[in-house]
Amino acid sequence: MRTTPTLPMALPARILLLGSGELGKELTIAFQRLGCHVIAADSYPGAPAMQVAHESVVLDMTDGQALSSLLGRVHVDLVVPEVEAIATDELAAVERSGRARVVPNAFAVQATMDRQRIRALADSLSAVRTSAFRFASNVQELREALRHTGLPAFVKPTMSSSGHGQSRITSADQAEEAWERACTQARCHTGRVIVEEEINFDCEITLLTVRSWDPHQGRVVTGFCAPIGHRQEGGDYVESWQPAAVSDAALASARRMAREVTDALAVRGQGPCLGLFGVEFFVAGDEVWFSELSPRPHDTGMVTMASQDQSEFDLHVRAVLGMPVDTALKRPGASAVIMSTGAVEDARYFGVAQALASGAGVRIFGKPVTRADRRLGVALAHGEDVESARSCAFRAADLVTVAPAVASLDA
Incomplete structure (x- = not known):
């Protein structure tokens, strides 16, 4: 059943947060500032968001039956995913039933939580440029993928985050080791990996992209925060800064691609597809390549708690509730x-x-x-x-x- 929410939503809204890490903790606080009731779920007790939420639930969110049971017994307005390791088919089922709205929508969550789906979607869009890539289901397919991507290359689990299970390889002899790392260190092993061409880039940026409701135009509009630069070690971010120094041409390309991908997620899913997306790009001069996308606040975006009056958490909460947003950078x-x-x-x-x-x-x-x-x-x-x-x-x-x-x- 397709749901058409009334925007802005009446408050207080009831929120089920799936994932209760540091990003979820800040989201919970932002929701509570607007009077919302938050139920925080995660795989272990006492997770960061649970420490500030009204209620908490411990479960294996990759267990479809356990997640279905939870969705069946809680009465919420919004289901807000904060991690990748979720049985996303259950989110699609609750969305179809009309019992709750999935943020930003179930299709977007399914597509972006799995590198295979989001990369295939991005690659299908004429305005979006990606690095060369292939997917592999075993070591032999991984070696064959390297013939397409060339070396060096990156091997990553299709469902993971923060560099978990990622390898940079310079020889086909490293294929088996990279496969094992991806299988054992992924957030959730899907049986497949993505093999990506290494891009010789100047910098990586995160472009926080916000789809919000504009009551004056009576439609969803897309806004952007200033680009965020970041430095990684072992695939995990260690520092970020805003604004990142990129050319006007590169920024225009990144914005065009971010809009294209998030619009596609909205068209192929249900509902208005509101919220903040962390869209990552490689940048070399004026050239830009799409890398990844998360349908939620991004770890590198924590810098916005210092640089903007409305942090990425405030923006996500306001957007999903249909409230006005301000993406302006106030200070470096x-x-x-x-x-x-x-x-x-x-x-x-x-x-x-x-x-x-x-x-x-x-x-x-x-x-x-x-x-x-x-x-x-x-x-x-x-x-x-x-x-x-x-x-x-x-x-x-x-x-x-x-x-x-x-x-x-x-x-």
Whole structure:
């Protein structure tokens, strides 16, 4: 059953958040500022968003039966995915039933949570340029894909995020190792990987793209935040800044492609397809290649908590509720990730006061520290220019350390 929501939505709305990480935590707070009731779900208890939500549920969201049971017993207006590892067929079923609206729509979630679908969709659009790619279901197909993409190449799981399971390979002899890494480290193994040509780019950017309701025009309009630059290590972002320095021609190309892909998601799905999308591009001079898309706030977009009056979380919440949005950049900003150096039980954070005294903001996510290189928090800064903001954020993040609780006895 096709649903046509009345916009703006009446408040308070009831929200089911599927995924309760650091992005979900900020989304929950943004929803609550507008009086909404949030039920946060994730695979483990005490996840960051659960710490601030009205209610919480623990379940394996890749288990279709478990997710169907949850969707059947909660009464919500919106289902808001925050992670990739979800049994998305169940979201399509709840959307067809008209019991709740899936954000941005079920088709968009299904397509973007799976690299195979979103890359095939992007490749089918005449205005969108992608790198050479192939999909593979075994090691032999992976080797054959390398003949098309050339070397070096990247091998990635079709369902993952933050670099999990990703490999850069320079020889076909590394195919088996890359296949095993993708299978074992993916958020959810689908039995397939994507093999991508390596692009010799100057920078990577995230273009936060917002589809929102314009009551004056009586239709959905598309807006863009200033481009966000970011640096990765091991496929995971470690710092981001806004605005990224790209040419006017490159920015125009990125905006055109982002609009094309998000419009396609709206046309092929149900409902208005409202919300914020994190669209990633490779940029070399004036040339631009589409890379990936997430139908939700993006980790690199946390910089907007320092650079914009309405952060990416505010924008997503306002857009899905049919409220007015403002994507304007107010000041140059930067974010730098606070990482763990190892697994820690009963973790305590040190140096936060010094980081705050340096002029930066600090967000501690509240995650269990289960492994090295886990993203535990972020330092945020703004400045007169991007470089001063990056310097401040990076220094602040470096001041924060995590250690077992016993360390506090000697602090």
